[in-house]
Amino acid sequence: DTGVSQDPRHKITKRGQNVTFRCDPISEHNRLYWYRQTLGQGPEFLTYFQNEAQLEKSRLLSDRFSAERPKGSFSTLEIQRTEQGDSAMYLCASSFPEDYGYTFGSGTRLTVV
Amino acid sequence: AQKVTQAQTEISVVEKEDVTLDCVYETRDTTYYLFWYKQPPSGELVFLIRRNSFDEQNEISGRYSWNFQKSTSSFNFTITASQVVDSAVYFCALRKDGSSNTGKLIFGQGTTLQVKP
Numbered sequence: 001d002t003g004v005s006q007d008p009r010h011k012i013t014k015r016g017q018n019v020t021f022r023c024d025p026i027s028e029h030n031r032l033y034w035y036r037q038t039l040g041q042g043p044e045f046l047t048y049f050q051n052e053a054q055l056e057k058s059r060l061l062s063d064r065f066s067a068e069r070p071k072g073s074f075s076t077l078e079i080q081r082t083e084q085g086d087s088a089m090y091l092c093a094s095s096f097p098e099d100y101g102y103t104f105g106s107g108t109r110l111t112v113v
Numbered sequence: 114a115q116k117v118t119q120a121q122t123e124i125s126v127v128e129k130e131d132v133t134l135d136c137v138y139e140t141r142d143t144t145y146y147l148f149w150y151k152q153p154p155s156g157e158l159v160f161l162i163r164r165n166s167f168d169e170q171n172e173i174s175g176r177y178s179w180n181f182q183k184s185t186s187s188f189n190f191t192i193t194a195s196q197v198v199d200s201a202v203y204f205c206a207l208r209k210d211g212s213s214n215t216g217k218l219i220f221g222q223g224t225t226l227q228v229k230p
Contacts, residue, residue, distance in 0.1 A: 035218075043158070
């Protein structure tokens with residue numbers, strides 16, 4: 001297991017389309033996080049899972065966003081009816097609860113045209 | 114509310130120069146953790162260091178050193194004898210501690226470091 005994997009690395013979509021991203025955490029990590037990073041800014045927290053339970057969601061996560069983590073393994077982040085403002089890097093990270101830092105994936109860069 | 118401020122947007126140095134990246138944080142929590150991450154052009158955030166709010170000892174790791182001062186709410190990062198490979202965006206981050214902790218990180222805006230040969 002080499003780390004947190006995210007797919008795709010890049011996604012270009014037309015405004016109004018739906019997109020889905022996938023994150024495969026380090027196996028046995030029971031915590032999983034999604035962050036969004038816009039150009040020139042630091043990552044902003046979107047949501048957090050412990051196993052399959054989604055325990056916290058940021059107010060940044062509008063009704064158009066939904067995240068799942070079935071069976072507590074991989075996670076998906078779906079954006080419906082994409083808008084140009086959704087263009088960003090979407091980062092996934094995973095950890096054990098006792099970890100004080102976590103491992104990030106390389107991210108999915110979304111461009112909405 | 115929690116907040117992290119990295120006032121330096123971009124820093125440019127010549128190889129072998131020392132450089133300090135500033136980080137100032139705000140929190141009402143008595144226990145918390147501070148972090149530094151490096152983000153190279155590939156995009157992946159690389160963990161550099163974690164510091165507990167009770168531990169104000171400075172830390173050195175090779176060419177990297179960190180100065181944590183609770184009195185000024187600062188957690189500055191110094192690279193000694195910088196190298197071209199140090200060129201990246203560096204983020205300071207804050208996380209609350211305690212039983213209710215979810216591990217959520219609050220990041221600063223980042224400092225882009227360019228090391229020229």
